[in-house]
Amino acid sequence: MVLPTLPTLKSMHMGWMMAIYGITLILCLTSTGVTTTFAFVSRFENSKIFSKVENPVKRRMAISAFIIILSMTISLVGLTNIIKYGYGYCGYLAIAIVVVPFLTVGVYKNRKA
Known part of the structure; x- marks a missing residue:
């Protein structure tokens, strides 16, 4: 059982709380993803690997896309x-x-x- 909170709420017949929990969980994951991606972009935007991309916006977009794709791939595990x-x-x-x-x-x- 990955998220024991959901079966607990279901057994207590609190369907409305399950909806609130789901919304809260999505918001938490979104805020974590945004801050983690920002941290990686800040860390790696001046590295030698990305120095060939002169436009800083494109460089940041490339790093962000790489981090998101890598995270999604790891999450499949x-x-x-x-x-x-x-x-x-x-x-x-x-x-x-x-x-x-x-x-x-x-x-x-x-x-x-």
Whole structure:
């Protein structure tokens, strides 16, 4: 069950609340998508990959289109699978990027100081 709120509302016979929940969920997803796309455009609009596009509006549109297409492609995997596998792999990646350097370089620097 991806969204347990909907079956709960349905079992409580609150159809009107399901409609409000659906509208609120769409608004939340839209605002998240807009802010995430804006953040990616701000981050990557001056990168070397897009430096060939001289018109800044076209460059921003290209980055936005790429981010939206990439997000839509990833969403086809499904929310449950993204959370189940994505968070697990991010944890393993964090061990390699954060924990191991902290235990090696951090201990060395503390002993040196």
